[in-house]
Amino acid sequence: MSNTYYVYSLKDQREKPAKVFYIGKGTGSRATDHLKKVDETRKGKFIQEILDSGCTPIISKVVEGLSEEQALQIELELISSFGTVETGGSLYNTVIPRSINRKINENVTVPNGAIEKAQLGLKLLKDSIISLSEENPEGIYNSDCAHYLGLQSDHNGNQQDYLTYSVLGILLKEGIIETEKIGSRRKYRKL
Numbered sequence: 548m549s550n551t552y553y554v555y556s557l558k559d560q561r562e563k564p565a566k567v568f569y570i571g572k573g574t575g576s577r578a579t580d581h582l583k584k585v586d587e588t589r590k591g592k593f594i595q596e597i598l599d600s601g602c603t604p605i606i607s608k609v610v611e612g613l614s615e616e617q618a619l620q621i622e623l624e625l626i627s628s629f630g631t632v633e634t635g636g637s638l639y640n641t642v643i644p645r646s647i648n649r650k651i652n653e654n655v656t657v658p659n660g661a662i663e664k665a666q667l668g669l670k671l672l673k674d675s676i677i678s679l680s681e682e683n684p685e686g687i688y689n690s691d692c693a694h695y696l697g698l699q700s701d702h703n704g705n706q707q708d709y710l711t712y713s714v715l716g717i718l719l720k721e722g723i724i725e726t727e728k729i730g731s732r733r734k735y736r737k738l
Contacts, residue, residue, distance in 0.1 A: 552618035554625065557581060557590075558605040559597055565605050568593060568639050570625045572618035578606045589632075590639040623667045627660030634662055672698075672714050673723075677737060680724060686734035689715055 555578040558565035569590050571577065582604065585591045597604050610621060630636020636659075676692050683691075692715065693699045693708035700707050715735055718724045726733045 550612050550614055551575075552613040552615050553578070553611040554609045554613065554618050554621045556607045556609055556625075557594070558607060559593075560602050560605050561597065561600060566637060567629060568604075568637060570609075570622055570629065570638060570640060572613075572615075572622045578608065582606075588639075588641060590641070593639050619667075619671065623664060626667065627663045630659055631663060634659065669714070669717075672710075673718060676711065676714055676718065677723060680735060680737040684736065686727065686736045688732055688734055 551574045552572055553574070554570070554572050556567045557569040557571075557578075558567050569581070571581075573580075576583075581590070581594060582598075585595050585598070594604055609625070613621070626638060626640055629638045631638045631640055640663075675696050679692060679695060680687050689708055689712045692711035696711070698708070698711050700710065715724065715726075719726060719735075722738065724735050724737050726735050728734075
């Protein structure tokens with residue numbers, strides 16, 4: 548396993564001390580790519596605002612020499628600690644997908660960082676299922692995802708592989724995979 552990954556932060560030097568506004572992981576020139584080609588994301592717009600003020604975001608490598616898995620874990624912890632702007636934090640990371648409208652229970656307290664951790668975990672699950680489907684172009688079943696990725700549940704002695712089924716449903720909705728009914732089962736393939 549290659550230990551070429553690092554975790555980095557982007558900071559707004561207009562504030563003293565410089566305020567972290569983005570956390571990422573990458574290899575090579577990933578940390579500096581944000582400044583070379585500013586995109587239209589909210590992070591990109593914030594970077595452009597900093598550049599327009601005559602300043603340049605500070606790029607700091609937080610830790611280097613990591614495996615991808617280690618980098619993902621550290622990135623997750625840092626994003627959870629700082630929080631995103633949606634949750635009252637300072638980061639312009641977009642780890643939270645479009646919200647699902649639900650009735651809000653005022654008695655439920657959501658701890659700081661819990662949403663970010665869940666969304667980063669979901670991203671890792673989606674990436675794993677996409678990789679599994681790419682390696683099996685003939686298609687995979689929900690049970691394959693649960694079994695081969697170690698995500699089978701034990702619900703009072705009965706297997707209830709709802710986690711992988713839910714992630715497959717999200718990937719279908721996002722147009723990343725397609726499904727085909729074969730008998731009473733569904734087979735999934737990456738588009």
